[in-house]
Amino acid sequence: MTEPLLETDIALAVDIGGTKVEAALVTANGQLVAGSRHRAPTGRERSAEELDASVRTVVESALAGVQPHQRLLGAGVGSAGPVFSPDGEISPLNLPQWRRHRIAERVTALTGLPTVVRLDGQCLALAEAWVGNLVGTRNAMALVVSTGVGSGLIVDGRLLSGGTGNAGHLGQMLIREVAAGQDPDEASVERISSGTGSVAWARANGWEGTTGEELVADALRGHPTADAAIQRSVNGLAEAIASVGALVDIEAVSIAGGFALGYPRYIEEVAAALARYSVLEHTTRITVHRSSLGGDAPLIGAGGLVWRA
Structure with a gap:
């Protein structure tokens, strides 16, 4: 204006x-x-x-x-x-x-x-940089991990939009090798880290629940498959953040979404995994925050x- x-x-x-x-x-x-x-x-x-x-x-x-x-x-x-x-x-x-x-x-x-x-992920990033916990950061990413995975980027203090308006979208980033004949989406961040993808993986490995809430509850009770699904989500997201950090040199990440925030240790575990997966020194300095704005x-x-x- x-x-x-x-x-x-x-x-x-x-x-x-x-x-x-x-x-x-x-x-x-x-x-x-x-x-x-x-x-x-x-x-x-x-x-x-x-x-x-x-x-x-x-x-x-x-x-x-x-x-x-x-x-x-x-x-x-x-x-x-x-x-x-x-x-x-x-x-x-x-x-x-x-x-x-x-x-x-x-x-x-x-x-x-x-x-x-x-x-929508760009709107999330704009909000966090405007009045949320990314205020004052010039290079940052906001994420929502829920039914899917959405995201947006703030680069040099500005919302990154891109030629079509789809810049910053993390969900379809591929973080696994795509085997011959495999659907590429199987290797995406969304399939690996979202609540929907985590439930599907757990059920394919013998877990009998149906929702992300049930998966989190069982993981907190020590169910091995449910816990493995949560760790798969955490690790996949940390790998993706490390890759974005290497490409764009972000300083901070804010995470929202019912699936991620429903698991009390999710933010801390993503931060720890990010340190493990960082190849470059500057990506180990990325701070990981719980969203202050929620829904x-x-x-x-x-x-x-x-x-x-």
Whole structure:
């Protein structure tokens, strides 16, 4: 923004994921407006028209909270990827009904606001660098380890977006050799470190649970396969962070997500594994933090796109 910001300035934030879409109002100092947050379902079972209806529901509900003294300046959308930011389009892998979906155009049609679209992991990084525990770091990465693995990068003090808007995405980085005939995704960070991937690996090795929460609980009780699945997640993530550190020279990492933060020692164990896997001295200095913003970060970051992207 080029004009001076006022304390009453707000932005509309929309966060699109594989199971839900949320919208809220975000202040110019990075706070969610109380009572403005609304959620509606997404999911593979819903049609493209039903997904659009969910977006409309949360956007209209959030905008109903705008007060007469507030100035609404724009809208920011964070989405599961891939995205096509220059065109305002998204093609979330977990929402196959939407391919090159013109989400910016639709949000603008609903609101009359200029709309910026970025990868959800980039919104996470923007939020952490703006008002979270990455404040003051010029080179950092924010991660969410939950159903999947998402991420974003801050490089030289700026959010790294890339040519299509998909820069900084860690989930599909390959950290294992891909054997002949193997699906490359089997070697990805997401398949190895996410809650979904960890549960699938544990079940393939004899564990009988079904959820990430059960896996964490069994690991804490000393179940060997559950514990091995958690350690596989920790080690895979640490390998990926070491690789990113070697490439981009980051100073710090912030980790969010229910799967990672559900395991009390996850952050400390990632930091210890990072020291083991670091080939270069400067990657051993990367600090690993627990997210200070939790589930608010994607919406805060999406709102921040209006002012800081």
